[in-house]
Amino acid sequence: MSEQRDQSAPDPDGTRVQRHTAGAFDIRNFIGGLLGLYGLILTGLGLFGDQALDKTGGVNANLYAGIALIVVSAFFVVWARIKPIVVPEHIEPVDDDPVRPAPKRRGSGH
Numbered sequence: 001m002s003e004q005r006d007q008s009a010p011d012p013d014g015t016r017v018q019r020h021t022a023g024a025f026d027i028r029n030f031i032g033g034l035l036g037l038y039g040l041i042l043t044g045l046g047l048f049g050d051q052a053l054d055k056t057g058g059v060n061a062n063l064y065a066g067i068a069l070i071v072v073s074a075f076f077v078v079w080a081r082i083k084p085i086v087v088p089e090h091i092e093p094v095d096d097d098p099v100r101p102a103p104k105r106r107g108s109g110h
Contacts, residue, residue, distance in 0.1 A: 020086065020087045020089070021084035021085060021086055021087065022084065022085040022087060023084070026080045026084065026085055028076045028077070028079055028080035029076075029077065029080050031076050032073045032074070032075075032076030032077040032080065033073070033077075035069050035070075035072055035073040035076065036069070036070060036073035036074070036077075038066075038069050039065075039066045039067070039068070039069030039070035039072075039073055040066065040070065041066070042062045042063070042065050042066030042069060043062070043063060043066030043067060043070065044066070045062045045066070046060050046061075046062035046063025046064070046065075046066050047063060049062065051063075
């Protein structure tokens with residue numbers, strides 16, 4: 001059984017444990033980036049495009065939806081920065097499953 005320890009706690013010899021995080025490959029960064037991009041596009045359309053107030057009951061729907069998407073995008077990016085995903089140093093390999101069928105091997109003469 002592997003020993004669980006705090007990733008930010010110093011080792012017994014006084015050195016800090018190096019934490020490896022997902023960084024740019026964290027899915028929250030991708031989600032935040034895409035939502036932010038869509039939010040900027042909708043905000044731009046709400047400010048400079050046809051507002052179509054007669055279709056939305058007098059509300060600039062693009063502007064408000066764009067602002068909401070930018071806020072949600074900021075939430076995802078801040079969440080990924082505050083609480084990053086820690087990638088373990090070593091992952092033990094999975095034991096071979098005896099009930100799983102093995103791949104079929106081809107004969108040497110094709």
